[in-house]
Amino acid sequence: AQSVTQPDIHITVSEGASLELRCNYSYGATPYLFWYVQSPGQGLQLLLKYFSGDTLVQGIKGFEAEFKRSQSSFNLRKPSVHWSDAAEYFCAVGARGSQGNLIFGKGTKLSVKP
Amino acid sequence: NAGVMQNPRHLVRRRGQEARLRCSPMKGHSHVYWYRQLPEEGLKFMVYLQKENIIDESGMPKERFSAEFPKEGPSILRIQQVVRGDSAAYFCASSPGELNTGELFFGEGSRLTVL
Numbered sequence: 468a469q470s471v472t473q474p475d476i477h478i479t480v481s482e483g484a485s486l487e488l489r490c491n492y493s494y495g496a497t498p499y500l501f502w503y504v505q506s507p508g509q510g511l512q513l514l515l516k517y518f519s520g521d522t523l524v525q526g527i528k529g530f531e532a533e534f535k536r537s538q539s540s541f542n543l544r545k546p547s548v549h550w551s552d553a554a555e556y557f558c559a560v561g562a563r564g565s566q567g568n569l570i571f572g573k574g575t576k577l578s579v580k581p
Numbered sequence: 582n583a584g585v586m587q588n589p590r591h592l593v594r595r596r597g598q599e600a601r602l603r604c605s606p607m608k609g610h611s612h613v614y615w616y617r618q619l620p621e622e623g624l625k626f627m628v629y630l631q632k633e634n635i636i637d638e639s640g641m642p643k644e645r646f647s648a649e650f651p652k653e654g655p656s657i658l659r660i661q662q663v664v665r666g667d668s669a670a671y672f673c674a675s676s677p678g679e680l681n682t683g684e685l686f687f688g689e690g691s692r693l694t695v696l
Contacts, residue, residue: 471623501684503687508689509689509690510585510672510687510688510689510690511624511672511674511685511687512687513684513685513686516684557623557624559623559624567612567614567626567629567637567674567676567685568626568629568637568639568640569624569626569685570626571616571623571624571625572623573621573622573623574623
C-alpha cells in the first residue's frame with residue numbers, strides 16, 4: 468500500500484542549529500515528492516517539491532531536501548534554524564499523472580528553543 | 582492577489598445538523614481539492630473537482646458527504662447529519678491544472694466542531 472512515514476512526531480532544536488526531518492515513502496513507482504509547512508491555525512504552504520532531475524532540491528526559507536531512491540527517502544534539511552521555523556512539517560507524495568490525490572505523512576512538529 | 586478563500590473558518594454544529602463549507606479557488610485556478618485533517622493526523626484526500634465535474638471522489642465517505650463545484654460560485658463541501666467523528670479541519674486547495682504541472686495552493690481551512 469502507498470504510504471508516507473515521518474518517524475519523528477516532535478523535534479526540538481536550538482536556534483541556529485541544523486535540522487533534518489525524515490520522510491520515507493512506500494510507492495509503486497517514482498512519485499512526486501513535496502514538503503509542506505503548517506503554522507498553527509493556518510493552511511499549508513509548499514516548501515519545495517521534487518518532480519525529476521537533480522535529486523537535491525532547494526526550497527523557500529532556506530530549506531532543501533534530497534531524494535534518495537535507494538532509501539525511498541526525501542529528508543528535509545536546513546543548516547541553521549530560526550525561531551520562526553517552529554511549525555508542523557508534512558511530507559507528501561503524489562503519483563505521476565495524479566489528480567491531486569496526495570498522500571500525506573502525519574507530520575513532524577518542530578519546536579525551536581532560544 | 583487573493584489566495585484560496587475558505588469560509589467559515591470555524592463552524593459549530595450539533596449532531597444531526599448539516600454543515601456546508603465553501604471554497605473559492607485562487608484566481609485563474611480551475612481545479613479544486615478537498616482534504617480532511619483529523620487531530621494528530623496528516624491530511625487525507627477527499628475529492629478532486631473541476632468546474633461542474635467530480636474527477637476523483639475516492640476519498641469521500643460513501644454516505645452523508647457530497648461536494649460540488651458549480652459553473653459559477655465557490656466549491657461546496659456538504660456534510661449531512663453530522664456526527665462527532667466529523668469534527669476536523671477541512672482544507673481546500675486549488676491548482677491551475679493537474680498536479681504534475683505544479684503545486685497545490687491551500688486555504689486556511691474550515692474547522693468543524695460537532696457537539
